Amino acid sequence: MGVKVGFRILILKYKNMAQRKAADCRTMPSEKNCSLYISGTAEEVLDAATQHAVASHGHKNTPELREEIRKGLVDAND
Ligand SMILES: [Zn+2]
Numbered sequence: 182m183g184v185k186v187g188f189r190i191l192i193l194k195y196k197n198m199a200q201r202k203a204a205d206c207r208t209m210p211s212e213k214n215c216s217l218y219i220s221g222t223a224e225e226v227l228d229a230a231t232q233h234a235v236a237s238h239g240h241k242n243t244p245e246l247r248e249e250i251r252k253g254l255v256d257a258n259d
Contacts, residue, residue, distance in 0.1 A: 203257035204230040220257040227251055
Protein backbone atom coordinates (compact mmCIF):
# COMPACT_ATOMS: atom_id res chain seq x y z
CA MET A 182 0.00 0.00 0.00
CA GLY A 183 2.60 2.52 1.12
CA VAL A 184 4.90 1.48 -1.68
CA LYS A 185 2.16 2.00 -4.25
CA VAL A 186 1.42 5.54 -3.05
CA GLY A 187 5.10 6.47 -3.02
CA PHE A 188 5.51 5.12 -6.51
CA ARG A 189 2.60 7.19 -7.76
CA ILE A 190 4.03 10.38 -6.26
CA LEU A 191 7.37 9.65 -7.86
CA ILE A 192 5.72 9.25 -11.26
CA LEU A 193 3.76 12.51 -10.84
CA LYS A 194 6.94 14.36 -9.90
CA TYR A 195 8.79 12.92 -12.83
CA LYS A 196 5.93 13.82 -15.18
CA ASN A 197 5.89 17.44 -14.00
CA MET A 198 9.63 17.75 -14.35
CA ALA A 199 9.59 16.19 -17.78
CA GLN A 200 6.82 18.51 -18.91
CA ARG A 201 8.54 21.74 -17.97
CA LYS A 202 10.50 23.06 -20.91
CA ALA A 203 12.47 26.20 -21.53
CA ALA A 204 13.54 28.35 -24.42
CA ASP A 205 16.77 30.24 -23.81
CA CYS A 206 17.30 33.07 -26.23
CA ARG A 207 21.02 33.03 -25.50
CA THR A 208 21.23 29.65 -27.23
CA MET A 209 19.25 30.80 -30.27
CA PRO A 210 21.01 32.41 -33.21
CA SER A 211 20.43 36.10 -32.68
CA GLU A 212 22.01 39.41 -33.55
CA LYS A 213 20.57 41.13 -30.48
CA ASN A 214 22.40 39.36 -27.63
CA CYS A 215 19.00 38.65 -26.14
CA SER A 216 19.01 36.94 -22.75
CA LEU A 217 15.33 36.12 -22.44
CA TYR A 218 14.53 32.81 -20.77
CA ILE A 219 11.02 31.36 -20.97
CA SER A 220 9.94 28.26 -19.08
CA GLY A 221 6.67 26.36 -18.69
CA THR A 222 4.95 23.56 -20.51
CA ALA A 223 6.14 22.93 -24.05
CA GLU A 224 3.03 24.55 -25.54
CA GLU A 225 3.26 27.63 -23.28
CA VAL A 226 6.91 28.11 -24.09
CA LEU A 227 6.30 27.56 -27.77
CA ASP A 228 3.55 30.20 -27.89
CA ALA A 229 5.49 32.76 -25.85
CA ALA A 230 8.75 32.16 -27.67
CA THR A 231 7.08 32.41 -31.07
CA GLN A 232 5.49 35.74 -30.14
CA HIS A 233 8.81 36.93 -28.80
CA ALA A 234 10.68 35.88 -31.92
CA VAL A 235 8.17 37.76 -34.07
CA ALA A 236 7.97 40.89 -31.88
CA SER A 237 11.63 41.24 -30.91
CA HIS A 238 13.60 39.43 -33.59
CA GLY A 239 11.61 40.22 -36.70
CA HIS A 240 10.81 36.60 -37.56
CA LYS A 241 7.72 35.65 -39.53
CA ASN A 242 5.13 33.61 -37.63
CA THR A 243 5.25 30.43 -39.69
CA PRO A 244 4.97 26.71 -38.89
CA GLU A 245 8.69 26.50 -39.72
CA LEU A 246 9.52 29.06 -37.03
CA ARG A 247 7.50 27.12 -34.45
CA GLU A 248 9.29 23.95 -35.49
CA GLU A 249 12.68 25.62 -35.10
CA ILE A 250 11.74 26.86 -31.64
CA ARG A 251 10.35 23.47 -30.68
CA LYS A 252 13.65 21.87 -31.64
CA GLY A 253 15.49 24.42 -29.49
CA LEU A 254 13.48 23.67 -26.35
CA VAL A 255 15.50 22.33 -23.46
CA ASP A 256 14.45 20.80 -20.14
CA ALA A 257 13.89 23.54 -17.58
CA ASN A 258 16.07 23.08 -14.53
CA ASP A 259 13.95 25.09 -12.07
ZN1 LIG B 1 15.08 37.06 -27.78
